Amino acid sequence: MPAIKKVALLVTISVILYSLFSFLASGLQFKILSFNNVNILSDIFFTPDSNKLETAVTDSSAVFIQTDSILVKGEKSFSNYKFPTLITSFQQDTTMPSLLHLDAKLLALKQGKRTKIRIAYLGDSMIEGDLLTKKLRELLQAMFGGCGVGFVPVTPNVAKFRTTVSDDNSSNWRDENFKNATEEAKKTLFFSGRTYYSNNSWTIIKDLTIKDSALIEKSLICGATSGSSINYNDHGLIIHAPDKLNRILLSGDYSNQAKLVVNDNVLPVYGVSFEAPTGIYVDNFSFRGITGVEINSIDTSFLKNIDQHNPYDVIILGYGVNLLYKPNDKNFTWYRQLFNPVLDKLKKCFPNSDIIVVSTADRAFRYNGEYKSAIGIDSLVRLQARLAFNNSLCFYNQFATMGGQNSIVKWAQKTPALASKDYIHPNERGARTLAVHFYNAILNDYNKYIAAINDSSKTN
Amino acid sequence: MPSFDVHAFFNQFLYDPKNPLLFNNGFFVFFFAIFIALYYRCRNNYVLRRYIFCFFSLYFFYKASGAFVVFVIISAIVDFVLSNLIGKSEKKGRKKFLLILSIVFNLGLLCYFKYTNFFIRTSNELFHTGFNPLNILLPVGISFYTFENLSYTIDVYRGNFKPVKKFSEYLLFLSFFPKLVMGPIVRAHDFIPQINKPYNISDSDFSKGFYLIISGLFKKLVISDYITLNFVNYIFDNPSLHTGLECLFAVYGYAIIIYCDFSGYSDVAIGIAKWMGFTIPPNFLSPYQSKNITEFWRRWHISLSSWLRDYLYIPLGGNRKGELRMYVNLMITMLLGGLWHGASWNFVLWGGMHGVALALHKLYKTKGGRLLDSEKYKHFTNAISIFITFNFVCFCWIFFKSESFESAGQMIYQITHDFDAAAWPAFFNNYKTVLGMMLMAVLIHAIPDNFADKVVERFKLAPLPVYIIIFFVFVLVYGYFKAAEPVMPIYLQF
Numbered sequence: 001m002p003a004i005k006k007v008a009l010l011v012t013i014s015v016i017l018y019s020l021f022s023f024l025a026s027g028l029q030f031k032i033l034s035f036n037n038v039n040i041l042s043d044i045f046f047t048p049d050s051n052k053l054e055t056a057v058t059d060s061s062a063v064f065i066q067t068d069s070i071l072v073k074g075e076k077s078f079s080n081y082k083f084p085t086l087i088t089s090f091q092q093d094t095t096m097p098s099l100l101h102l103d104a105k106l107l108a109l110k111q112g113k114r115t116k117i118r119i120a121y122l123g124d125s126m127i128e129g130d131l132l133t134k135k136l137r138e139l140l141q142a143m144f145g146g147c148g149v150g151f152v153p154v155t156p157n158v159a160k161f162r163t164t165v166s167d168d169n170s171s172n173w174r175d176e177n178f179k180n181a182t183e184e185a186k187k188t189l190f191f192s193g194r195t196y197y198s199n200n201s202w203t204i205i206k207d208l209t210i211k212d213s214a215l216i217e218k219s220l221i222c223g224a225t226s227g228s229s230i231n232y233n234d235h236g237l238i239i240h241a242p243d244k245l246n247r248i249l250l251s252g253d254y255s256n257q258a259k260l261v262v263n264d265n266v267l268p269v270y271g272v273s274f275e276a277p278t279g280i281y282v283d284n285f286s287f288r289g290i291t292g293v294e295i296n297s298i299d300t301s302f303l304k305n306i307d308q309h310n311p312y313d314v315i316i317l318g319y320g321v322n323l324l325y326k327p328n329d330k331n332f333t334w335y336r337q338l339f340n341p342v343l344d345k346l347k348k349c350f351p352n353s354d355i356i357v358v359s360t361a362d363r364a365f366r367y368n369g370e371y372k373s374a375i376g377i378d379s380l381v382r383l384q385a386r387l388a389f390n391n392s393l394c395f396y397n398q399f400a401t402m403g404g405q406n407s408i409v410k411w412a413q414k415t416p417a418l419a420s421k422d423y424i425h426p427n428e429r430g431a432r433t434l435a436v437h438f439y440n441a442i443l444n445d446y447n448k449y450i451a452a453i454n455d456s457s458k459t460n
Numbered sequence: 461m462p463s464f465d466v467h468a469f470f471n472q473f474l475y476d477p478k479n480p481l482l483f484n485n486g487f488f489v490f491f492f493a494i495f496i497a498l499y500y501r502c503r504n505n506y507v508l509r510r511y512i513f514c515f516f517s518l519y520f521f522y523k524a525s526g527a528f529v530v531f532v533i534i535s536a537i538v539d540f541v542l543s544n545l546i547g548k549s550e551k552k553g554r555k556k557f558l559l560i561l562s563i564v565f566n567l568g569l570l571c572y573f574k575y576t577n578f579f580i581r582t583s584n585e586l587f588h589t590g591f592n593p594l595n596i597l598l599p600v601g602i603s604f605y606t607f608e609n610l611s612y613t614i615d616v617y618r619g620n621f622k623p624v625k626k627f628s629e630y631l632l633f634l635s636f637f638p639k640l641v642m643g644p645i646v647r648a649h650d651f652i653p654q655i656n657k658p659y660n661i662s663d664s665d666f667s668k669g670f671y672l673i674i675s676g677l678f679k680k681l682v683i684s685d686y687i688t689l690n691f692v693n694y695i696f697d698n699p700s701l702h703t704g705l706e707c708l709f710a711v712y713g714y715a716i717i718i719y720c721d722f723s724g725y726s727d728v729a730i731g732i733a734k735w736m737g738f739t740i741p742p743n744f745l746s747p748y749q750s751k752n753i754t755e756f757w758r759r760w761h762i763s764l765s766s767w768l769r770d771y772l773y774i775p776l777g778g779n780r781k782g783e784l785r786m787y788v789n790l791m792i793t794m795l796l797g798g799l800w801h802g803a804s805w806n807f808v809l810w811g812g813m814h815g816v817a818l819a820l821h822k823l824y825k826t827k828g829g830r831l832l833d834s835e836k837y838k839h840f841t842n843a844i845s846i847f848i849t850f851n852f853v854c855f856c857w858i859f860f861k862s863e864s865f866e867s868a869g870q871m872i873y874q875i876t877h878d879f880d881a882a883a884w885p886a887f888f889n890n891y892k893t894v895l896g897m898m899l900m901a902v903l904i905h906a907i908p909d910n911f912a913d914k915v916v917e918r919f920k921l922a923p924l925p926v927y928i929i930i931f932f933v934f935v936l937v938y939g940y941f942k943a944a945e946p947v948m949p950i951y952l953q954f
Contacts, residue, residue, distance in 0.1 A: 003666040004659055007735045008500040010670075010924055014931050015493040022486075038939035040486030044469045125701070366689065369942045422694035425701070 037368055081385030084400035087356060087441045090389050095448060098394050099354045102314050102442070103449035109144045109280065117144070117280040118311065120191055122295070123318035126361060128286040130164045131428050135435030137209070137282040143443070146279020147214045149207045151221065153271040154196040154260075156205070169203035178287055178294040187299035188223060188244055190270040191306070193287040195223070198262035198269065207274040210256045217252040217275050220260070221245070221310060223268030231261035245305035247273070273310075283312075292319035293338040296345065303349035315346060315353050318398070320360025320380055321424060327365035330376040332383050343391040357388035361398045361434070362408040364423035371409045371423055401437045402426075480600070481523035482641070483728050484681050484938075491520065492732075499736065503659040510628050510655060513636070513736075520637035521601070528599035531569065532635050538565055539609045540623075540630045543616045547623035555617055562613040570606040573598050578803035603800060604643045605634050607767055612648040614771055621649045629655050636738075638729040642722070644743040644763035651738065659737045663920040669734035670927055671916045674934050675904070676727030683901050684720035686941050687713050691894045696861055699871040704879035705887055707871050713894070714861050715854045716901040719748065722761065746905055748853070751832075751845035753817040754825075756853060768797050783826075790822070791815040801860070806868070810860045817852060893944070 001009075022041040036042075077092040089098035097103050108115050119140075121133050130149075141147065149164050155175070156167050176185050178193040189195055210216060220230075225241045232250045239248055250258065250272075258272045275281050287294075306312070319339075323332055346355055359381045364371040374380075381399050388395035403410065411419035411430055418430035426434060472487055481488060495516045502508045522529040542562045546555050577593045584591060612633075615621040624630050633651050661669075695702050695710035702710075723744035730740045743763050750756035757765045773793040779786040791812070798811015832841040862868035888895070919926075 003661045003663050004500065004503070004737075006663075006666050006924060007661070007669070008496050010927055010931075011493050011496045013924070014928055015489055017928070017932070018489060018935070035936065035939055037942045038486075038935055040489050043472060043486065044465050128701075420694060420701075421697040425698065427698065 076389075078385070078389050081359075081382070081389070081395050081397055082400060084397060084404075085437050085441050085444075087394050087396045087445050089392070089394045095451070097445045097449035097452060099314065099356075099442070099445050100449070101352060101354045103446050105313055106144055106280075106446050107450065107453075109278070114278045116275065116278055117146075117313045118150070118275075119280070119282045119314040119316065120285060120312040121282055121316045121318065122191055122285045122292070123316075123358075124286065124290050124322055125288045125425065126286075126321055127284060127318060127431075128288065129162045130284045130286075131431035132426075132435045132438075133282050133284040134164050134209070135432045136439055137280075139435065139439040140280045140282065140442070144280045146281055147210055147276040148216050148274035148279075148281065149209045150275060150281040151192070151271055151273045151283035151285075152205050152207070153192045153194055154203050154205075154269055164207070164209050166206045166208055167203060170201045172199040173197070173201045173203070174199065178290055178297075183297065186294075186297035188268060188302050189298055190221065190245065191283070191285040191295075192270060193285070193290070193294065194270070196269045196271075198265055198267065200261070200263060200265075202259070202261040204257065204259045205272055206258075207256045210274070213254045214276055215252060215254060216256060217273075217277060218250045218255075218258045219273045219275070220248045220250050221270040221273055222248065223270075225264065225267050228262070228264035228267045230263060230267075233257070233259050243305045243309060244299070244302045245270075245309055247310045252277070289322055290319070291322050291335065291339070292317055293335070293342060296338070296342045300345060300349060303345065307350050307353075312350065312353050314356065315350060316356045316358055317343075317346075318358035320384055321363050323380060324360065324363050324374040324376060327367065327374060328376075329374075330379055332376065332380050335380075336383055336387060339387055340391070343387060343393060347391060347393070354394060356394040356396055357384055358396045358438075359384045359398045359400075361426065362402050362404070362406070362411075364406065364408050364412075371406075371412075373405045373408065377405075396438065396441060398434065401434065475523055475526040477526065480525060481520060483677065483725075487523070491516070491523075496735075499659075506656050507628075509659070510626075510632055514628055514632050517632065517635040517637040517640065521635060521640055524641055525600035528597075528602075531599050531602065532605060532640075533631070535566065535569065535605065535609055536627070536631045536634045538562070539613055539634075540627050543613050543623040543630075544625075546613065546616050559613060559617045563610065566606045566609045566613075570602055572596070573602055575799075575803045582805075601640045601642070604645055605640070607645050607764075607771075608634060608648070611645075611767060611771055615647075615649060624648075624652055636733070638732040638736075639726075639740065642725040642729070643761075644726050644729065644740060645767050646740055646763070650741065654738050657737065661735065661737050664917060665734050667916045667920040667922070668913075669731040670930075671912065671919075672727040672731030672734065674930065676724040676729075676731060677938070678724070678934060679720035679727070679901070679904065680724030681938050682941050683897050683904075684717045684724065686897050686944070687894055687901075688717050691891060692717055692861075696867070696871070697863075699867060699874050702874065703883045703887075704875040704877070705881060705883050707874040708879070709887075709891075709895075709898075711854050711858055711871070711875075713898060714857050715748070715850075716898055718857065718860075719744070719905065720901055745909065748850050748905055749846060750849050751842055752849055753814065753821050753852065756849055757814070757818065764797070764800070768793050772796065787819045787822075790819050794818065806859050806862060806865065809865075810856050813856045813859070 018040055021035055022039045025035045026039050026042050075092050076090045078090060080086070080088040080090050080092075080094065083094070086094065087098050088094070091098065102117065102119075105115060105117050109117065121127060121136070127133055137150070152165050152167075154173055155169050156162055156165055174197040176189070176195045176197070178186070178189060181189060181195070185195065207216065218232075220232075220239070222239070222241055223246070224244055225239060228239050228241075230237050230239060233255070237250075241248060256274070258274070260269075260272065262269055273283075323329070323335055343355070343357070346353075360377065362373050362377065364373050366372075367375075377399060381397060385395050385397070387393075399407075402408065408419050408423050408426075411417065411426060412421055412423055416429060417427060418433060419426045479485070481491070495512070498512050499509060502512060518529055518532070521532055539562060542558050542565075546558045546562075549555050549558065573596055576596055580589075580591045580593050583589045612621070612630075616623045624633075629652060632655060633646070633648055636646070636651070639646055692710050692713040695706055696714065699707050699710075726743035730742065733740045741762070743761060745759040745762065747756055747760035750759055773789055776789040776792060777785050778789060781789075794811045794815030795808055796811070798807045798809070798814070801807045801810070832845050834841050858871050859865075859868050862871060
């Protein structure tokens, strides 16, 4: 056979067979190995069965929504969780404020009272590098006052792209953390998830957020000691700290740097805090790869000590993305069982704080060659909202705020991009966008609060 | 029974910006089959056969880039007319004028589409001019067919090639669909004489074409796409999130990707051309086996490097105007060659680094440098030379691939300051398949060409069903990896 005939025959036969296989695979739903993924007829043939399946899925979620919108306790509405850019305590009347404790203190700050607001933002790699929290801090401090980066761990482990602090430290700090500590040691891990022990180690931390000369209080956050010798900015100090968690003022001056040498090898050291005497502060507590259940291993008495000595007006819990580890996971009920005790514990230990559960942001997997939102994401967001709802906490839907389904795909593919090509992490620009939305949500809540108290004063 | 969607069926024939035509689209399979059938039927009617080829090529281009197909036609008309005028004119001055006209037209089009926003950005950064970037889309393949147009008119001007008399011949040369989107850059004097030859290929051509098409698709669709999506993309996107170990492997991974992508596409183009009776010279010759940077450029993207040599370096004076001028010419060629790859300073720097390396190597050789030339320890010194050359090329790829200098810097910082060799077990466990793919690419790259030729020669008389089975095995492998569970960054695990 002449070779040109072979070419024509080979191509024709292959295409006929290929079409036939594709027809069998897409039309008659035969599973021919991995053939469905390379079906050449999939764009023009639709199988009734798969359509039916899709409708069924939509129906079931519709049913769910209906049960959800039934008002609970007469005035709460679970379906509030679906709103983007809203911090909700699930009150049906969304003109009412949700962060009552924070709003009252924001008002006090606005009225010029000398008070301090501290926000703890706990999360996973989504808040790493202080990207989101940096912008949030900037916006809040610009509006309500305050100067300083807040808490900084002894070795800010991803300082390379953390632009808010610079650090230099000896390599001999022993780091006990959520991942490597014994159960006993985990009892006294701070929100940062890390305790540092010195071996005559040193660290120099510089707060780079301070632009003008400002009076900054540098405080050591550490565990109990009956007398430890440390060296701070070249001055020897003996510190006494009776409780499991202590905040010890090291100096209040115009320097933005803390140089610390710790001579006591058994003193648990957590970090240094940079704050002006008044204003609002956002502490970044990022820990890669965790889901938040790790907090449960921290002792109740230790948490109460935090509330006592380093109190937080708001605790934000931004987890979830690490639960979406497998593309086809849809069931996260196990997480409910593990995270519920965490919320319960925090509520009890921080009775005066507003606690906000922030949902997972969008993340995508490749399904049949195309990036799409994880198929379990809706059920995870709903579960996180349900946990907040059941514990009477506040909720913020980060997923909806980003734009809902497939938003991370759009973010990553946009020019300029708002997210990394891992289809998980917003980049600096994306993190800034999220921070602005969150700030606006806080500000809206505050404005509702102001409106509410104005209304009530009018009625009185 | 499945329902047939008539609307979707007709839409398949229109350009879809979200799904442009490539060799791996389902549509291409039908396109190619119909084309082959028609071409085969009309093989003895040269005129009709040429028109069919032109029509399918232009339609391919339309499916790949929509209305931009007009630019291929316009530039074919302009260059056809100008080249004929050049051919006819007796006066040197007039010839030169027409040539300049052609160069201005071709480069003007390329510059407008490819570099306008680059100039705007640069001017804004340097002089704070505050111009708004324009909303310009880059027509697919413009970098390639612009160079083909230029080499053609320059050859006609130099008297090396007689201008073609039939417009359809020129249009086919320019729009020949196998090479339209990603090259190779074909020369008119190689290609045009083949247009009106009887359609006849040997058994070796048949099996070689098959080998090139399947191995090219495998390199591009299986190896390159898998490593890109499951590893390299997210590491390069944010290097500081990852350990230096991962970053280093991502750089090697990228070296593999760009080779598999580019050479894979070229192989498919060359293979299809071979089946249609056209010989296109090889574009890549196992470039990472080069023992020095000069050799690398003789083996890497040969159609581009030889184009740059013949139409930029030599006209600039090449090595005929003294040593200093030679180095200057070399640098200009490499800097512009870098810029050809994309409108960003990263590419210019990449070209510049290669230029400096080429210059240093040239200098070293002219000064009689013979280090690593030992005959006695040939294998050993060759291995060292290949290792150094490969790593230098990889280092340059960091700047080629990174979005910005800053991100390239981060990549290098991670590799040099945060290597974290202790992450190896986690790395190995997580990226087993990726590493397997990389190893496979290394093996494919290591196959000597004459060995491949020998195997292909043996296969040439294999019965048709053998080819069909190989094709479907490839389709299934492609399908498997296309939908394989994605590999995630390891930092999610600790």
